[in-house]
Amino acid sequence: MAWEFRKLGPGDNVAVEAQRDPFAAPKWAPPVWHMPEGLVLLVNLVRALVRTVVFLVRNIVPVSAVAGLGWLGVRFGWLVPVLVLALVAVGLSVWAGVDRPSFVRWIARPARARWRLVAVYRRDWQPVLVTAGLTKVHKGREYLPSLVRVRCGPTSDRVLVRMLKGQAPDAWERVAVNLAHGFGATLVRVRDGDRPGRIWLEFVRKDALSVPIPALPVPDGSAVDLSALPVGRCEDGAPWRLRLLGTHVLIAGATGAGKGSVIWSTIRALLPWMLSGLVEVWAVDPKRMELSFGRALFERYGRYSDDPKGGMVELLEAAAVDMNARAEQFAGVTRSFTPSHEHPFRVVVVDELAFLTAYCPERDLRKRAESALAVLTSQGRSVGYCVIGAQQDARKEVNNLRNLFPDRIALRLDEDEQVDMVLGDGARDRGALADQISSIPEIGAGVGFVRLEASPDPVRVRAAYVSDSDIRDMVALGLPDVEAA
Structure with a gap:
């Protein structure tokens, strides 16, 4: 018996399947198309040309420089491009020495960005x-x-x-x-x-914020801008400027997180206008420790020991009454506020907001304080009032007025859930890891994340540290005839 070997075609496959199972449905294999070798080479050539053009366009500057130096070497000898490179190096060195910021902006950073694009990313x-x-x-x-x-x-x-x-x-x-x-x-x-x-x-x-920042210099009166007060530094090295005009600020942080650094840096930036009468600071100090050090700087000051039956609450109610009177006077006259000696910009600083809204033993005082704060935060922005509230507990039941604070600062917090409670939903997913800030004062005090009303992206910042001697110097500026205690 002779055997013959040959390649099976689609019809043979069907015949074989029919022999195995006569009732099986026929299975047809799709045809295989063989591309001509010339066409394959042409397609690969076009791809190579496209990639070459893309590479040349992306690297037009270095490619042009290398091509120019190569042409000079071929045309005039290789000593010429060497001299050109030497002159360029000398020129860049002089530029870096004379005007380093512009050199870094236009040469150093773009070159480093290009290098990291290729070598890292x-x-x-x-x-x-x-x-x-x-x-x-x-x-x-x-x-x-x-x-x-x-x-x-x-x-x-x-x-x-x-x-x-x-x-x-x-x-x-x-x-x-x-x-x-x-x-x-x-x-x-x-x-x-x-x-x-x-x-x-x-x-x-x-980490550009691992080292404490000393107290910033007291600015000149002409440099004070209520919409951009320098209080520290951002992670990218830019000054951290805090806006007070037309907003309210909530500061949340655990014990020792640096809430006092934010408050005193803000007061320090306001000091020239406080001395001239264009800005007044009304301070509420339940703890009697933080703000009492600069009591002489404040237009009005209330603390728990002065009148535990309502002195602090009366201060807030007086601010609300004055704010309503100012709004009535401005109604139909102006829609924007400009500080003046007749109508100064008032900053109401509450060092421990939760004491007035949740921890105060008198229920009636809690209701009065919450009502006054609600009036100030909901209506005071347009008439020159700003409330700065600081608190340790970020839970909603402790402060249900937090949505009335457009600008919020989260310093070190105890739990990751508290980050979204302070800065809003999704803030931690966007990088606001306030619960991971170090509890060591030299490393983490004053470090936090800011989420502004106009932007959902949190920014990592650090407030300058205002020491006791700095506060004494500020008091001495405000009371030149009185020795600071």
Whole structure:
């Protein structure tokens, strides 16, 4: 018997299947199309050309520089490009010595950003994103979010990312820890991008706020701006400027978190206008420890031991009555407030807000205090009143007026749930890790996160530390004829 071997076709497959099971449905294999080798080479050539053009466009400056130096070397000899490079190096050195800020802005940071784009982010981009689960595979093809640009600051990098279609920033926030470890950063925050479908990834390389900031100089009267008072420093090295005009500020933090640093830095920034009569500070001091040190600076001062039956509450009620009278006077005349000696800007500072709204033993006093605070925070912004409230307990049942404070500051907190209680839902997912701030005063006191009314993104800041001697000097400025006690 002779055997013949040959390649089976689709019809043979059907015949074989029929022999195995005569009742089986026929199975047809899809035809296989073989692309001509010439067409494959042409497609690969086009892809290589496109990639080359993209590379040249992305690197137009270094490519042009290298090409120019190469042309000079071929045309005039290689000594010429060496001299050109030497002259450029000397010019950059002189620029860095004469005007270092502009050199850093236009040369150093862009060069560093380009280097980190290539050596850090683009090199590890695919493996880190695949491990973090931010890529998608469809029909055997991997879809990867793309890098747009990188900007470098003194302590952090900002990476602009074009997300996949249908992807949301929440997916990146959930794996922020993975991204931080993947790219060697201590922390990653997700920020909204310049357009829909894009986000900024803020990679923090080192902590710029680990060292205490000494008290800032008392500003000149002409430099006081109620919408931007310098009270400390932001994580990116920029001054932290606190707005008081047209808003109220809530400060929440555990014991020793540095609430006094924020309060006294604000008062220090207001001091020139306080001395001139354009600003008045009314202080409520239930603890009798923090604000009593500068009692002589305040227009009105109330503490628990002066009148435990209502002295502090009467101060708040007097402020509410004066605020209503001012609103009645301004009605139909003006819609914007400008401080004057007749109508100064009034800042009501309450050192321990929870005592008046929850812990005060007298129920009637609690209701009166809460009513006065509600009036001030709901109506006082437009007529030159600002309430600064500080509290330790962030729970809603302790202070149900927190939604009336547009600007909020979260210093060190005891629990992660308290972060969203103070700054609003989703603040911790956006990077406000106030529960992880160090409890060591030299490291964490005065460090916190700010969430402003106009922006949902929290900003990490540190308030300057105003010491006892600094407060004595402030009192001496306000009372030059009296020796500060």
